[in-house]
Amino acid sequence: MITEPRTLPGFMELLPNEQILFEQMKNKIEKVYQRFGFLPLDTPILELSEILLAKAGGETEKQIYRFEKGDTDISMRFDLTVPLAKYVAKNYGNLSFPFRRYQIGKVYRGERAQKGRFREFYQCDIDIIGDGELSILNDAEIPSVIYQLIKELGFNDFTICINNRKILNGLFEDMSQTDNATEILRIIDKIDKIGVEAVCEELEKLGIEKHKINQIIEFIKIEGTTDEKLQKLQDLNIQTDNFKKGLEELSQVVKYIRVFGVPDSNFKVDLTIARGLDYYTGTVYETFLNNYRELGSVCSGGRYENLAEYYTDKKLPGVGISIGLTRLFYKLNELGLIKAEKYSMADILIVPMTENLEVPIRLANSLRELNINTEIYLNDKKLKAKMKYADKLKIPYVIVMGDDEINSNEVKIKNMETGEELEANLTAEDINKKIS
C-alpha cells in the first residue's frame, strides 16, 4: 500500500539548490558570531514541561507542542532563551562569566498555518550573560555584531534602531502614567502603521489627559541626528531616576557603537521602539532593511535584568539578539535578494565516457585532495543526460573524459555558465590552476 508522501504544513523543506542557499546564510551568521568569540551551545529540543513553562503563559503556552511519554510531561522548546536560562542556572559553577554563547537551532510553535509563517523554524541567537553585573559596553558591542552580520548577508542599506526602556519608563513615571505603561507602549508601537492621530485617539481612550498625550507625542517625535536627539532628550529635563539612568546608558551605547565601527548611516536612536515584551529592561534593538521595511525587524533583542530568575536566585543580567532565520530566508528568497557564493555543492563534475573508470576516478581523488569538491558521474548514461545533470545541479565546471583525453593527457574544462572551454593537462594541479 502506498501512503501519499506529505510534509506537515508550516514545516519548511527545501529543494537542494535552495537548501544550499539556506546553508550559506546560516554559515555566514555563525561565522560572524564566532568572529566575536561567542561560544557554541546546543541544548535539547525537548525539555521537561515544568522547566520550559516555568514562566510562560497565555499565547505562548497554547502554541507549545507538549505531550507525555511514559509518565514524563515533555515540551518542545519554543525559543532558545528559556533553554539558555536553564543551562546557565544548571551549569553556573562550571561557566566563565561573562558567558558569551551563540545558538542556532530549531524551535517549535504551533501557530495557525499561513504563508510565510512556520511552526518549525531556526533561531540564531547570541547572548552575553553577566554574573551579578554586566557592563553597558556589552550593549554597544551587540550592534556591531548585527552590523557585521547584515553586511555579510549582502546588505548595505539597513538601520539598527536603538532605544532604552528606562527612558520610556522614566517618562511615564514623570507623567504619573506608570500603570498605563504597557498599554501606552503597545499603542505607540503602532505609530508607523496607524499614524499619529489614531495613536492620540487610542491614548485618549485610556483616559490620559490631553497635555500628557501631547507630551508623549512630542517625545516620540523627537527628530534630528543621533546627537541632536540625545541633546533634546537632555533638554526635556525629566528628573526621574529611570529617565536619567536610561539617557546616560543610551548616550554611552551611542558613544561606543561608533567606536565599535558602526557608521552613523547604519544606526539611529528610535524612541518608539519598546519591544512589546515585559522582558527587556534597558537597551532594545530592532533592525530594518531600508528598502524592505515590510519584512519587519530582521534582528531584534535587548538588555534584561535577570535571565534565570525561575531557576536560580543568582542575579544574571544579559543582553542578546535573535534572528528568525527560516522566515527571513523565506522572504529574502521570495524577493530574490539572497546573494549566493555558489549554487551547487560540487565545484567540478567529472563525466567519464570510457569503459575503464580508473583514470577519471583517480583524477577525482586528486582534486578532492586539493580541497576541490568533486563529483564523478558513475552511472551508465548518454553524454547528453550527464550534461543535463550538471546543468540542473548548477555545477560550475564539467570535465568530459573519453579515451582521447586519457591518451593525450589533456582535458577540456567546460565552464557551464559561459560555455567556454579551458584546456588543461590531465592533472589536478593544472585543473585547479585553470579554474582558480
Next chain:
Amino acid sequence: MITEPRTLPGFMELLPNEQILFEQMKNKIEKVYQRFGFLPLDTPILELSEILLAKAGGETEKQIYRFEKGDTDISMRFDLTVPLAKYVAKNYGNLSFPFRRYQIGKVYRGERAQKGRFREFYQCDIDIIGDGELSILNDAEIPSVIYQLIKELGFNDFTICINNRKILNGLFEDMSQTDNATEILRIIDKIDKIGVEAVCEELEKLGIEKHKINQIIEFIKIEGTTDEKLQKLQDLNIQTDNFKKGLEELSQVVKYIRVFGVPDSNFKVDLTIARGLDYYTGTVYETFLNNYRELGSVCSGGRYENLAEYYTDKKLPGVGISIGLTRLFYKLNELGLIKAEKYSMADILIVPMTENLEVPIRLANSLRELNINTEIYLNDKKLKAKMKYADKLKIPYVIVMGDDEINSNEVKIKNMETGEELEANLTAEDINKKIS
C-alpha cells in the same frame, strides 16, 4: 518560586569546551561529505505519524515520541532514512538522479536510559539514490568517503569491513536454508562475542544438519588476503544466481575501492557481516577502530533495492551510510581520543586596563577584519580575574592593554599555553604576523 534546573535524562548537553570539540567533529564530517559533492538536506523533525510509521513496527514503534496536536497525529523522526524516502518520493520530479544527499540532524528514540545511550542524538548520513537503477560503482565510492572521514577525525588504524548480502543469501539457498536465513544471520553475527562453538550449538538448535553447519562455519571462516578470500569464494563453486551475482558485485566493489584510493590496510572482506536489518540487499559496510573494537561499528550502511516503496511505485535503489555522532563523540571523548584543532572559539582575548576603551576596541575591530576570532573583555574586573577567564576558556593568546602600551604603540602577546610573550606593534597586521 524556583524550579530546579534539569535536563531530561538521555539528552546530551555539553559544557562550552566540549561543545567546541563536538562542533569540530561535526564540521569535519560535513566537509568530507561536501568534498564528494553530496547535497545538503534538512527535513522537519516532526512528521505525520502516518508517514513516519508507514513501515515501522515492533521495537522501533514503541520507542517513538508520538503525540497529537489538535487532530493531527505527529511523530518525531527516529532516523534520517524514512524522511529521505518521503522527500525523494514527494519531490521525485524536481530532483536530479543519482540524487546524492547528506543530512546531519537530530533523531529521537525513547530508549531505556543508560550511560552512553541517548534519546536525542545526531545522525550523519549520506545516500546515493538512483532512478530505477544505480551502478555498483557507487558501492565502491562509499568506502572512500568513510576512509577520508575517519582519517579526518584523526584515526589511521581502522578497518572498513565489506560484505554482500547476496552471497549469504545465495549460500543459504544452496543449502536449502532460505527460511532460516534471518535466524542464521542473527546467530553468526554473534561469532565475535560468543565464539565458534556456541554458534554451532545455536545453529543445531535450529535443526540444521551437522554437515550444513560445517559448511556455514567453513564459509564464514574463510581467511586470507582480500584477493585470496575472493578466490576461495569462487572455489566454493556455488551455482545459485544470488551467490554468483553477489560475488561478482563484491569483486567489482573491491576492484574499485582500490581505485578510489582506499589502501588494503584499511578495508577487508568480512563474510560475517550481515547488518541485522532486512533492509539491505547487496553490499554492506561496518567500520571499526582497530584499537577500540569495543565501540562497535562507528559507521555502517549498505545497498538497498527500494528506498521509498511505501510512498511511490517508482523503483529507487540506493546505497548509504550513517554515523551515530552523539554516541561516537561521547565514547571518543570519554577515551580522550578527540583530536581538536582548537579548544576555544576566540583566538585572541584583548584585556583593556584603561579608562578609555577606544584603542582596545578599535584593535579588536581590525583583528576581526583579518578574520581573527577576537574577544574583548568589556567588564570591570581585576587583571587577575580577566586572565583567569582567558585561562578557563583556553583562549590561546591574550593582549593586555594599559596606557603604557597605548602610548608606546607596542603590545605584548601572551601565549597562554607556553607563557611566552611576543612583542608586536599595536596593529592588527603585525599581531596577526606574530601569531601565525
